[in-house]
Amino acid sequence: MKEMLENIRIEAEKRIAEALTPEALDETRVSVLGKKGELTNILKGMKDVSPEDRPKIGQMVNSVRDRLEASINEKKQSLKAKIIEKKMETEWLDVTRPGVRAVRGHKHPNQIALEDLERVFIGMGYEVVEGPEIEYDRMNFKLLNIPEDHPAKDEQDTFYISRHDESRGEKTEDDIVLRTQTSSVQARVMLAAGRFKETSKGFPERSLPIKLISPGRVFRSDEVDATHSPSFHQVEGLVIGENVTMADLKGTLDQFAKEFFGPDTKTKLRPHHFPFTEPSAEVDVTCFKCHGTGRVKKMVEEKENGKLVRREVEMACTACKSSGWIEILGCGMVHPDVLEMCGINDKNNPDAPVYTGFAFGIGLERVALLKYEIADMRLLYENDIRFLEQF
Numbered sequence: 235m236k237e238m239l240e241n242i243r244i245e246a247e248k249r250i251a252e253a254l255t256p257e258a259l260d261e262t263r264v265s266v267l268g269k270k271g272e273l274t275n276i277l278k279g280m281k282d283v284s285p286e287d288r289p290k291i292g293q294m295v296n297s298v299r300d301r302l303e304a305s306i307n308e309k310k311q312s313l314k315a316k317i318i319e320k321k322m323e324t325e326w327l328d329v330t331r332p333g334v335r336a337v338r339g340h341k342h343p344n345q346i347a348l349e350d351l352e353r354v355f356i357g358m359g360y361e362v363v364e365g366p367e368i369e370y371d372r373m374n375f376k377l378l379n380i381p382e383d384h385p386a387k388d389e390q391d392t393f394y395i396s397r398h399d400e401s402r403g404e405k406t407e408d409d410i411v412l413r414t415q416t417s418s419v420q421a422r423v424m425l426a427a428g429r430f431k432e433t434s435k436g437f438p439e440r441s442l443p444i445k446l447i448s449p450g451r452v453f454r455s456d457e458v459d460a461t462h463s464p465s466f467h468q469v470e471g472l473v474i475g476e477n478v479t480m481a482d483l484k485g486t487l488d489q490f491a492k493e494f495f496g497p498d499t500k501t502k503l504r505p506h507h508f509p510f511t512e513p514s515a516e517v518d519v520t521c522f523k524c525h526g527t528g529r530v531k532k533m534v535e536e537k538e539n540g541k542l543v544r545r546e547v548e549m550a551c552t553a554c555k556s557s558g559w560i561e562i563l564g565c566g567m568v569h570p571d572v573l574e575m576c577g578i579n580d581k582n583n584p585d586a587p588v589y590t591g592f593a594f595g596i597g598l599e600r601v602a603l604l605k606y607e608i609a610d611m612r613l614l615y616e617n618d619i620r621f622l623e624q625f
């Protein structure tokens with residue numbers, strides 16, 4: 235028995251010494267010391283050994299196992315060290331090499347313009363509220379005084395998601411559209427704040443006064459050209475309270491234009507028509523290029539007696555078509571019928587407070603194009619990095 239154990243030991247030591255990888259070493263360990271290993275087999279055979287010899291043989295097995303375990307551990311360490319040594323030789327890094335510069339993205343000009351604009355209105359105490367892009371006809375049109383047969387609802391303008399055909403006797407709760415204007419948020423907010431307390435997802439009940447802007451994407455069935463796109467962005471503004479007047483509207487928009495386009499900017503209101511405001515106006519700002527004069531100075535090179543000479547000439551401003559003014563938004567005092575339909579005022583209740591308010595709608599792309607002097611709206615959507623990197 236002693237001899238057998240010694241043979242196992244010698245054979246195992248040899249295999250340990252020859253092992254080149256941790257896997258080979260582990261195989262040896264399992265085949266000798268493992269559950270079904272040679273040494274374990276001997277222990278299992280102890281039942282055939284006479285009881286007097288058992289402690290002695292047990293001791294011998296243990297001593298062989300201890301020695302083999304020690305050899306295996308020693309070899310394991312040396313193999314590990316060798317692996318690390320090899321790695322150090324092959325896997326090295328030149329820390330003096332210049333790094334690879336990570337390309338950093340940056341904000342899109344539309345986003346820069348939006349954040350600038352929001353900063354101005356937040357500074358005046360406005361809250362920013364967003365509404366859904368897929369909207370009920372009622373919010374986008376009906377409650378804003380745009381009745382069923384209004385040309386603004388024409389299928390050429392509006393993307394309908396679901397539409398019932400009354401001539402065929404079809405009835406649905408409401409048509410669903412891609413909103414054509416952010417003015418739809420006016421209806422939702424007024425419904426949530428007025429006497430109806432009509433709330434909908436994302437528009438919990440609120441109280442008066444209202445003072446908000448609502449930026450977002452709108453959709454119209456338009457052909458793409460330098461100033462049109464089927465999808466663009468607006469920023470709606472709405473203020474409702476007691477004694478809100480047209481002077482407040484004018485002052486607010488003038489302040490906005492000065493902060494957004496520069497302190498020298500002047501504004502003027504031109505009478506216009508919108509169904510949901512009365513009176514309504516469009517607002518023009520002085521042209522950023524000619525500062526309202528309608529004329530710009532330009533250096534030109536001309537030949538004079540065979541020589542090239544540079545000369546300053548005055549010419550018509552193309553940015554404003556020499557008018558000196560550029561239109562940037564629509565606005566007005568919220569129409570009394572809208573205030574009534576949305577539950578802000580109640581004409582049948584003589585004791586109810588009477589509210590007034592103003593609204594405005596800014597075309598985000600329009601002001602971004604003006605502010606950054608971009609000639610073509612399509613550039614904003616084409617994702618050409620050479621263009622976008624300039625902002």
Ligand code: DAH
Binds near residue numbers: 563
């Ligand atoms: N919703 C209008 C449009 O898309 C813009 C507008 C005009 C909004 C006047 C307003 C407003 O809130 O008072 O053309």
